Amino acid sequence: MARIVMKFGGTSMAGTERIRRVAGIVKRQQEAGHEVAVVVSAMSGETDRLVNFCREANALYDPAEYDVVVASGEQVTSGLLALTLQAMGAKSRSWLGWQLPIHTDDAHAKARIESIDTDEILASMAKGEIAVIPGFQGVTADKRITTLGRGGSDTSAVAVAAALKADRCDIYTDVDGVYTTDPRIVAKARKLKNVTYEEMLELASVGSKVLQTRSVSLAMKEKVRVQVLSSFIDENAPAADTLPGTMIVSDEELAKIEQEGLDMERQLITGIAADKNDAKVILTAVPDRPGAVATIFGPLAAANINVDMIIQNVGREDTDTDVTFTVPAADLDRTVAVLEENRGTIGYQKLATDPKVAKISVVGVGMRSHAGIAATMFKALADRGINIQAISTSEIKVSVLIDSDETELAVRLLHTAYGLDG
Numbered sequence: 523m524a525r526i527v528m529k530f531g532g533t534s535m536a537g538t539e540r541i542r543r544v545a546g547i548v549k550r551q552q553e554a555g556h557e558v559a560v561v562v563s564a565m566s567g568e569t570d571r572l573v574n575f576c577r578e579a580n581a582l583y584d585p586a587e588y589d590v591v592v593a594s595g596e597q598v599t600s601g602l603l604a605l606t607l608q609a610m611g612a613k614s615r616s617w618l619g620w621q622l623p624i625h626t627d628d629a630h631a632k633a634r635i636e637s638i639d640t641d642e643i644l645a646s647m648a649k650g651e652i653a654v655i656p657g658f659q660g661v662t663a664d665k666r667i668t669t670l671g672r673g674g675s676d677t678s679a680v681a682v683a684a685a686l687k688a689d690r691c692d693i694y695t696d697v698d699g700v701y702t703t704d705p706r707i708v709a710k711a712r713k714l715k716n717v718t719y720e721e722m723l724e725l726a727s728v729g730s731k732v733l734q735t736r737s738v739s740l741a742m743k744e745k746v747r748v749q750v751l752s753s754f755i756d757e758n759a760p761a762a763d764t765l766p767g768t769m770i771v772s773d774e775e776l777a778k779i780e781q782e783g784l785d786m787e788r789q790l791i792t793g794i795a796a797d798k799n800d801a802k803v804i805l806t807a808v809p810d811r812p813g814a815v816a817t818i819f820g821p822l823a824a825a826n827i828n829v830d831m832i833i834q835n836v837g838r839e840d841t842d843t844d845v846t847f848t849v850p851a852a853d854l855d856r857t858v859a860v861l862e863e864n865r866g867t868i869g870y871q872k873l874a875t876d877p878k879v880a881k882i883s884v885v886g887v888g889m890r891s892h893a894g895i896a897a898t899m900f901k902a903l904a905d906r907g908i909n910i911q912a913i914s915t916s917e918i919k920v921s922v923l924i925d926s927d928e929t930e931l932a933v934r935l936l937h938t939a940y941g942l943d944g
């Protein structure tokens with residue numbers, strides 16, 4: 523018998539028919555002898571609807587009252603799933619964030635989980651009850667409801683799994699696993715059996731929408747085994763253990779899996795990700811002196827604007843330099859405002875922006891011990907005339923910035939160049 527936390531997203535909970543299908547999946551896990559807790563999101567589109575209500579009520583809304591409103595979406599789906607399970611003959615009850623409780627800090631609309639009380643829910647599960655928990659929410663020390671920020675239900679599920687010391691956390695989405703790249707771009711993309719936390723964290727941070735970055739980071743910290751599965755499966759589908767999803771595990775567990783020959787198809791590169799949500803900023807003729815770069819990025823950091831790729835070129839006379847960097851496209855207007863406000867301190871001559879760019883990333887733990895990964899990427903793009911505008915690297919990732927019109931071509935070229943085509 524295992525203790526399993528199952529999480530279902532908004533598309534899985536969008537309407538009574540889909541909730542009934544989810545209830546069937548959950549009930550089969552319990553019938554297999556497992557202790558089960560379920561974390562649910564609001565119905566697809568419901569959170570946006572509730573957010574709009576808040577804006578219509580008060581454009582300068584109180585974040586604490588905002589949380590009261592938007593947390594109600596998950597409360598509805600948790601109650602509906604518990605009712606549906608009861609109708610199927612399964613013992614079930616809902617546990618709202620304040621009932622467990624899930625303790626968070628008081629940063630409303632972007633709260634962080636501090637601890638979760640589990641004594642009562644564990645006693646309930648031991649008696650054969652299925653616990654249904656609304657994701658995305660918690661409660662402060664002074665009893666105010668909080669929400670964790672958009673996509674927070676994945677984080678809730680991983681946190682609950684860690685608190686319950688679950689054997690694994692099954693996250694059901696509208697895809698059936700993690701692929702080597704977006705199957706809509708590359709038809710030959712393959713589903714991966716296993717991915718390390720670090721690889722998933724990098725993939726999530728550079729455009730893969732399978733899991734929220736914060737949930738992967740928490741899973742790595744708490745060593746929670748996460749399995750990505752699809753909830754859009756036939757009524758008589760087998761239990762999750764036998765479904766071909768993707769397991770997200772530690773480096774050590776993956777090494778053991780490979781040593782035992784349970785993943786013979788493991789590649790040097792795990793996946794290719796594309797992200798069109800960045801914008802490029804260029805500052806020309808910035809004085810080339812100590813501290814010059816700090817005058818650019820200090821104000822941006824103070825404005826909570828994340829900077830990713832950075833290139834600095836020294837001018838011909840060695841007296842000034844051009845600086846190119848990327849920011850989230852949603853922050854481009856704020857970035858321009860901050861830079862113009864600090865123009866006198868920075869001393870740049872011209873500010874130019876380009877929102878029509880895409881970040882293409884190659885990710886894989888194999889590049890730690892193998893040379894030539896970046897060279898393969900650069901040659902494959904150069905051979906097809908794709909210009910690289912910026913480069914950034916980490917221990918297991920190489921990212922380049924290109925024109926957004928060449929995104930799909932670049933992904934296909936690299937998927938083939940690294941031998942990932944199925």
